Amino acid sequence: MSRPERVVVEGGSVITVDSSTGVGTEHSDGHLVVEGERILEVGAGPAPAQPVPVRRVDASGCVLTPGLVNTHHHLYQWASRGYACDSTLFEWLTELYPVWAGLDEESTHAAASAGLGWAALSGCTTAADHHYVFPRHGGDVFGSIVAAAERVGVRLHGVRGSMDRGESDGGLPPDSVVEDTDRALDRTGEAIDRFHDPAPNSRVRVAVGPCSPFTVSTELMRSAAELARDRGVRLHTHLAETLDEQQQCEAEFGMGPVEYVESLGWLGSDVWLAHCVQLAEQQVRRLGETGTGVAHCPSSNGRLGAGVAPVSPLLRERVPVGLGIDGVASNESGRLGDELRQALLTSRAHYGPRALSVRDALWMGTRGGARCLGRESELGSLEPGKLADVAVWRLDGLGHAGIADPVAALVLGPLPRLERLLCGGDTVVEDGRLVSASETDLTHELRRAGSRLARTGQEAPR
DSSP, X not given: OOOOSEEEXXXXXXXXXXXXXXXXXXXXXXXXXXXXXXEEEEEESSOOOOSSOOEEEEOTTEEXXXXXXXXXXXXXXXXXXXXXXXXOHHHHHHHHHHHHTTOOHHHHHHHHHHHHHHHHXXXXXXXXXXXXXXOTTOOSHHHHHHHHHHHHTOEEEEEEEEOOOOGGGTOSSOGGGOOOHHHHHHHHHHXXXXXXXXXXXOSEXXXXXXXXXXXXXHHHHHHHHHHHHHHTOOEEEEESOOHHHHHHHHHHHSSOHHHHHHHTTOOSTTEEEEEOXXXXXXXXXXXXXXXXXXXXXXHHHHHTTOXXXXXXXXXXXXXXXXXXXXXXXXXXTOOHHHHHHHHHHHHHHHHOTTSSOXXXXXXXXXXXXXXXXXXXXXXXXXXXXXXXXXXXXXXXXXXXXXXXXXXXXXXXXXXXXXXXXXXXXXXXXXXXXXXXXXXXXXXXXXXXXXXXXXXXXXXXXX
């Protein structure tokens, strides 16, 4: 994408999130200067005179925040929304796995492109996608997700997932979508070789992500941790999402989920775990002691009736907590911006009105997410030298009129339209529309993919 040498955004509120534990510096009328892919200046009032030609963006009536960071998604699920609407997690998985067995690289690319485009329209500039379904004749599904991120123009943390416990081994997924342990490890290593870019400005990174304790063998969990440490990449999995999972873990392994994964080398500052709803106090403390991150997915947890994650206790223990959309088969909204409000409401409903502030919610959606992904030094705040991942939200319409605090307007009000979304200085969204991808094309492709998967699910043996 082409971009001018320097861009000046001024006239709006600027919320920097420059504190490691809170939102930090705020300017009610401020400016932001971007040069190339990085932020050059941030400050109060109009931008000072620039020594080179610039493109100016009038942000009057807007608030500037860091681009939102999505710490947990399953983009392939965009082609399978609306199934099992009143089911528990295990019931939902049982109904959907036969559908997902029909995935191939074409349908996965369509779903991932649509999901990333929709997430971008809700302020998301970085997405961690956990893909663990690899049908035997599905082709290069992981590569199709990387191509989707390039198409939309956002950053991707591709979590190369795996499952080696199919129905014949006591797992939930059909045998046709699981891999044997050695193949799963080999293919994960190949994904790192092909796509992982450790550079500070990278657009694609790869993490190692066996799906969950109830779909993965102990051998694969342990070996995956060893592989990740050997290759210098991060680790991710689902954990402690439901009471059913907790009970199964205790029955099968004689310990809770946190203790089980710790016994396999899975706690540490290079690990972030999805959900963590069912945690005891000592487990929360242990995550804090080890610096293990948590991807909080409040809408999905509510949709599946899994419960409310202990976000306030986790934050008190200095656990890195970010927000996640999760797969849109369990969060049909699919908008990361919505999770700011949902996280606040669910935490307050469970823990009381001071459980989470509007600024806590924004911190989790930006800097907290960057910390989970190991990129706090590069992303998640508006500071000179950091990558220019910037959301410019319009707050001067009827939906936000009368809310003086721009952070309260963003978090508590309806999700605002994006005036502009920058990823590394490149414009991804302008005037509420995607720049690099056609929404009409994404919609048509997604409908075709969804229809094909629906036929696959109807034809699958029960």
